[in-house]
Amino acid sequence: MEAVKDGGGRIDPGNLRHDAALKEQAEALEKITTRRLATLVGRAGTGKTTVLGALLKSRRLLEGGVLFLAPTGKARVRLSQKANAEAMTVAQFLYSLGRYDGWRQRPLFVGKEQYRKEKTVVIDECSMLTLDDLYAVLMALDLAHVQRLILVGDPNQLPPIGVGRPFADLVAHLDTCKTDEPRRSPGSRLSCEPAPDLLRTA
Numbered sequence: 001m002e003a004v005k006d007g008g009g010r011i012d013p014g015n016l017r018h019d020a021a022l023k024e025q026a027e028a029l030e031k032i033t034t035r036r037l038a039t040l041v042g043r044a045g046t047g048k049t050t051v052l053g054a055l056l057k058s059r060r061l062l063e064g065g066v067l068f069l070a071p072t073g074k075a076r077v078r079l080s081q082k083a084n085a086e087a088m089t090v091a092q093f094l095y096s097l098g099r100y101d102g103w104r105q106r107p108l109f110v111g112k113e114q115y116r117k118e119k120t121v122v123i124d125e126c127s128m129l130t131l132d133d134l135y136a137v138l139m140a141l142d143l144a145h146v147q148r149l150i151l152v153g154d155p156n157q158l159p160p161i162g163v164g165r166p167f168a169d170l171v172a173h174l175d176t177c178k179t180d181e182p183r184r185s186p187g188s189r190l191s192c193e194p195a196p197d198l199l200r201t202a
Contacts (some may be wrong), residue, residue, distance in 0.1 A: 009037035020105055024137070026171075027040045028095060029051050029054050029055070030162055031061075031103075032051070032055075032148070032150050033055070033061065033148065035060060035068060035148065036147065036161030037148070037149050037151075038147065038148065038149070038150050038151070039126075039150075039151045039152075039167075039170060039171055039174060040052075040150060040152045040153075041152075041153065041154065041155065043154050043156075043157075044154070045155040046105060052079075052082055052083050052122065052124075052152065053082065053083060053084070055083075055122070055150075056083060056084065056085060061119075061120050064118065064119030064120060065117060065118030065119055065120065066085065066118055066120045066121075066122060067088075067093075067115075067117070067118035067120070067121045068080070068083055068085055068086070068087035068088070068122050068124070069087065069088055069089070069090050069093055069121065069122070069123045069124070069137070070087055070088075070089055070090070070123070070124045071089065071090055071091070071123075071124055071125055071126075071128040071129050071133065072089060072125070072128065072161075073089055074183055075089075075124060075125040075128065076088065076092075077126045078124075079125075082124075083122075087124075089103075090107070090123070090129070090133050090136075090137060091107070093115075093137070093140070094107050094108070094136055094137070094140055097111050097112075097114075097115055097140050098111045098112055099136060099139075100112040100136075100138050104131065107132050107135075108136065109136055109141070111138050111139075111140060114139075114140060114141060115140055115141050115142060116141075116142040116145040116146075118146075118148070119145065119146060119147040119148070120144065120146070120147060120148050121141060121146055121148070121149050121150070122150045122152060123137070123149075123150070123151050123152065124152045124153065125152070125153050125158065125161070126151045126152060126166075126167035127153040127154055127155050127156075127157055127158050127159060127165070127167050128153075128158050128159075128160050128161075129160055129166060129167055130160040130161070130162030130163055130164055130185055131163050131164030131165075131166050132162065132163060132164075133160070133161075133162070134166045134167070151167060151170070153167055155167055155168035155171045155172070156168075180199065184199075
């Protein structure tokens with residue numbers, strides 16, 4: 001609730017939609033803080049910002065530190081405002097580690113060292129990441145040190161300018177493998193309902 005209020009929202013305790021949204025956001029927060037890899041997926045207005053704001057109210061996460069990344073300068077500014085925290089573009093992050101070729105404007109997959117500071121890494125607007133961008137970030141992180149990687153975005157919006165669409169492919173893969181309520185159906189071993197097109201995690 002604090003994250004909603006901090007973001008300028010209002011909560012009506014008697015409104016069933018508000019109650020359902022709060023429960024949905026609480027479930028999303030629980031999932032993304034207890035998994036090593038999580039995706040937070042939803043259209044604009046589904047509560048992704050609120051969940052990110054709530055992340056910064058978790059003492060356990062703050063003790064390990066949270067690194068916020070975004071694909072572009074504009075997305076970085078929005079993320080900084082939403083989370084009320086410092087954020088970097090993917091290029092800035094990679095450049096600081098000697099893993100970005102500024103002359104050719106492309107990420108590098110090797111470098112002298114890996115990043116091992118914050119234990120939680122959040123990447124916003126992941127639909128804009130190219131395959132090279134995401135791979136370079138993963139190679140730059142010391143994944144033995146990082147406790148959780150959270151990818152945030154809407155796979156149906158703003159496709160990347162470059163090779164691949166890794167976030168959309170990852171979300172599609174996780175949707176087909178979602179087994180919250182598996183059910184048997186004739187002619188198949190296992191059939192799973194796809195995740196609803198609301199705020200969801202995987």
